[in-house]
Amino acid sequence: MVRKRKTSLFIATMAAVTLVVTSCSGGSESGGGGSAAELAIATGSQINSYDPPDVGDNPASQYLQPVYDTLVRIDEDAEVQPRLATEWEYDATLTELTMTLRDDVTFTDGEEFDAEAVKANLEHFLAGTGPAVRTVSDIENVEVVDEHVVRIDLATPNPALLRYLGLTAGMMASPAAIAGGDLATTPIGSGPYVLDTGATVPQSRYVYTRNEDYWNAEAYPYEEVALLPMVDHTARLNALRTGQADVANQMTSRFIDEAESAGLVATIFPSGDVMGLDLFDRAGTFSPGLADPRVRQAMNLAIDREQIVEQLYDGRGLPSTQIFNPDSDAWVDELNDAYPYDPDAARALLAESGHADGVTVTIPEYSGMGDLLAVLKQQLGEVGITLEGKTVPDAQANTEMRSGNYPAALIQLQSNDPWQAIQLMLQPNSPWNAMGFEDPSVSALIDSARNAGEGERAAIYQELNSYLVDEAWFMPVLFIDTIMISSADTELTPYKYSVVPPLEAFRPKA
């Protein structure tokens, strides 16, 4: 008897607690979705510092975008538009860029935005050590010409400089904050939002509230922006499905069906991540076979790009023999036909070059590589090229790949503006030219591109591209599509060249 009463009391208590708990929670805890109140983005990247020189032009910069204005704005077609700078002009030698600045902008700590501020910011950026600093290292001086006119002097022309001034390099922080040395933890800019340090929970929820005095408020309809870092893809999709987030970025094709059947919208666009083998050892130091273009061409013929894209990426990607972005001036459609899947031709080339008994290429192998490495190993193996993986710890993977100790590496790199790709992979001191390989023809073409006017560059880029494909400098496989999933009441505009579109890309659906 006692036992029975105690049991029913226990059950009654549990039922009551459950009722209370579930009724007070429900799905969404934020006001996201549909209203102009809040935009919540579930993102796969994390942030360590709000100081622009510490941050690359990669997804992590989305944590800085709400707070800092950039000198220029990159629009959805990757064209340069005015923002803090209203006009600009190069001189005839392309080494002096004079910019006229807005005169009505104040930082949120009261400091004026002027040419002195630009100088302070650019010098602070150039002294940094983050991944984006080398992209603008041509800048050798910043001159204050007038209160709202600044001149940037370059040691050599930089064809992509204006684009970089629309990314992290162009982010303008308050000079007082720079001098205070606190930017890594407390960002002070002139941007559409300010970081709400009270509501922000590091590594969980970053909250940005509207900057009431912003000079272009109409472009940013949301009162509040929240960035929710979630490492797990499923967690991001679940946050979206339960209304905790309006957008989940950096998703994969695996989630598209589930998202669409839940009434969400999948936006798929090519942003410009190229994946394939970077063949550093074109001089044949580690792997003598790689010095012969015929061997590298054989590698390109040995893989079935179409099949890889279909089966490993659900068709969400573009097979490519080129390292330059398909939407860029350097892309040549015909070059994609240069290396059809032809193992017989590959074997013939290997025999012709005297390597009929095989070539071995060792690359660093780490856990984030997925199935692509297995497929490449198998397809290259079938023509006699052994792709050997040497296991390295994940955290050391980047450093190992770029150490110059390996003949090649399986890379996934951003490739958007052709000059950016050149800086990243083709110059002697490029981070992804790990063995510093130089070729007179390539150097000559890079020099002409550097000094060419805007109208002439396209032809030079295409010539460079053809040379690289003919000589099989790389073994590119595909350009991966970017997949973002959003709620039905959020309008999202894909931006060319952006893995993570800027804030302006999001609006509540009317």
Place this chain on the structure above:
Amino acid sequence: MVRFVAARLTSGIILVVVVSAISFWLIYLGSGDIARTIVGDGATDEQVVVKAQELGLDQPIAAQFLMWSSRAIIGDFGVSWFTNQGISTLITAKLPVTLSIAVGSSLVSAAVGIALGVAAALRRGWLDRALQIVAIVGFALPGFWFALVLVATLSVQAGLFPATGYVPLSASPSGWLSSLVLPVASLAIGVTAAIAQQVRSAVIDVLRQDYIRSLRSRGLSGSQIVFKHALRNASPSALTVLSLQFINLLGGAVIIERIFALPGLGQMTLDATVQGDVPVIMAIIVFTIVIVVVVNLILDVAYGWLNPKVRIA
């Protein structure tokens, strides 16, 4: 009693020192060029050397350990090499999350496990067999599988609980509870199964003893026998399982924290270990050992209170 506690605390301190030293050495061996990873891709070789000197990475390992421990003793765990955040602040912010899950799972699994174990031991028959099967399944399937199933059904489909995120207790007690239900449930299922099994066998054993027969013949009611006598004698095994499982729960929370995007120690530990963020890893090790020592001490005292035979005078 006091001597018992003092002895335990002393051995706990020795444990902290020994484990810290061994871990420090292991991290040092495994991490490669930390200075370069910290300063980033754009750094020159000189900048890497400067950073290494700044962090003391060029010193012999014993010297580095002494530097760290001399500060750790007074509670200064330094700053993260990668994010420059103060480590004590980081840990105080994240510890409540991980502890809520670990302690919550322990309490829930203790309560449910004991209830199930007693029910199985008393009723026997089909209920006992059914519970056995359920227990084995619960024990065998991993916590993250339960997590994914629970999230898909109770959160995404039914909207009863939030799918991600942690609400601090200070912000909203009911929000805190509801953000914990699914994570705790996922972890508790396995531990409940283990405890239920232990309690079941222990209670069956105890009920078979002669003194139980004499208690019954003296007219004690069924529930009095169970709660006052049988459970007390069966509790040692349950508590042992619980204390072992608590350590598992502290670690196993990592995957659960990922699935539910909870800002706990798990993800921070993972990131720090992969990157080689030595101050963070060392701080987490110290905190974890302290928690484990304290929890085990509490369980041992409870052990002694429940069962005078094992009390240390």
